[in-house]
Amino acid sequence: MTEAKRRPRVASIDIQDTDTNRPVIDAIVEDNPGCDTVTMPGLVKIRREGGLHITRETVEKHVGGEWETSEIQLAIVSMSGNLDIEEDYIDIAWKR
């Protein structure tokens, strides 16, 4: 891998494609302008250059009720990046 060949650092999250998770997916897309989503059978992959920022507030707006950031564990299949999870937000990004 040479410097010249390296693509921009993309972080991603794979979410199970279910009705329960639809509002979560919509919220992530809303919070991350410029992200791209890839739909595969059974799952949706959301990718964004520079990282993903997910806020509890936006997810709660879409869910229409309370949502704890830890509940991401019920929706996630996989991810790529370093995770930082707090009460009000989740960040997934490569650090360097």
Add this chain to the structure above:
Amino acid sequence: MAKKASMRERYAQMTRGLEWEPTYVSQKEVFPHTDFEGIKIHDWDAWEDPFRLTVEAYHKYQSEKDKRLYAVIDSFAQGSGHLQVTDARYFNAVRMFLQGVTPLEYQAYRNFGYLARHLNGAGARIACLYQCIDELRHNQTQTHAVSQFNKYYDHLQDANVMHDRVWYLSVPKSFFDDGVSAGPFEFMLAISFSFEYFLTNLLFVPFMSGASFNGDLSTMTFGFSAQSDESRHMTLGLEVIKFILEQDEDNVPIIQDWVDKWFWRGYRLLTIVALMQDYFLPRKGMSWKESFELYLEQQMLEGLFPDLEYYGIRPPRHVDQAIVEKEYLSHQAHWIFYQFAFAGAYNTTVPFEDEQEWFSKQYPETWDKYYAPAYAKAKEMQNEGKRFFNAGLPMLCQVCQIPMGFTEVGDPGTQAIRFSHYEGERYNTCSDGCKWIFDREPWKYRQAWLPVHQIYQGNCGGATVPEVLEWYGINTSENGEYFDTSDAKNWAQWHEPANVS
């Protein structure tokens, strides 16, 4: 009233807050296993768990996951879900999974239990405790999810016995045996980095998406449910590597060596996943090559490794060879499986015409030139009533234990073989990667339990093929050529148009 503690505070109180310094005995007596590998840890408190999970939260989410999973498995079984899959050939993927992967989950459960006791830091121990319970959960949910198929299809019984005995299953088994017989830090790196970061992403994401595409809700759901735990395990894997690297500069070359070793060990193990992905999913979604590009080249080489470069870690040795092999790895693997199907707990057949067209599109550099002619010949022989089986016993690689079916890198027409000499004996390996691993620790790999050698030594039930297969626990009326099995006959019968007259 006091303010509720934050996530971070709760986690700190419920993990480190419960730890104490031993006074009656020394640290060394309580944790005797963490210095012989040469890894230097100065401050276990620097360990961070990004998920900040307390035991209470862990149980809450895991039980919710299980409820959702079992609801799907139950309703799928209740609605004769097995009839909804694309084709009975699909169940070979499920067989491969249950025989090859599920027993590994149990091995992981055992060794993470060991780590949960033997690592010095409370943060590290609690992360390993969760992973230990996770791995047992995976072993159980996989067994439950697949058990419904056992009523209708063969080779799903006795997966644990097969795992210990059958020739191609020594490949995954030896990977884990290699890991659990290493020290605690090497095991953690082997499993958290190689298995979780690299391997499970390919096994539980594109492959499970393929299961969904082939109508197997049960497998898809246990796969995704397991992988949601794996995202925690991958996070642990990252944390393990960074934590060790940040603790002491002397750790860097040791970690680099393990990254090199376990990348190649993991990659060779993925040969089985490549085969499942391209050949055992009758309806094709993502090819092995595409999956490899997405999860290994993009996510690992362009995501993880630039982060590790900061600590002085370079991408794994031999990774360039793996990238070249994506053009033909699955085809070389299936060709081995096709010809030895009489001795395995699965069945195979020549890929159908539409599959061959898909291979030709996905693998333009190799399919038409190397593999289409081989299967054309196999088809011709089958039509003459001479279905091709290879009656010999193959030479195995001393490290990955895969039969010598690989070729020189970038040259699919030339058989590859490497030799090492150790204490007057010659040892054979399949590639530069496996040879490099053997030469690092020849005293370890000389002890490999190689199925073919064991048969010759008389340790596998007898001197003839039927005796060995009986010892393997394989029902020989249901393996070999797919079209000669009950799978094919039952499938046709179950899918006859309903008689409505």
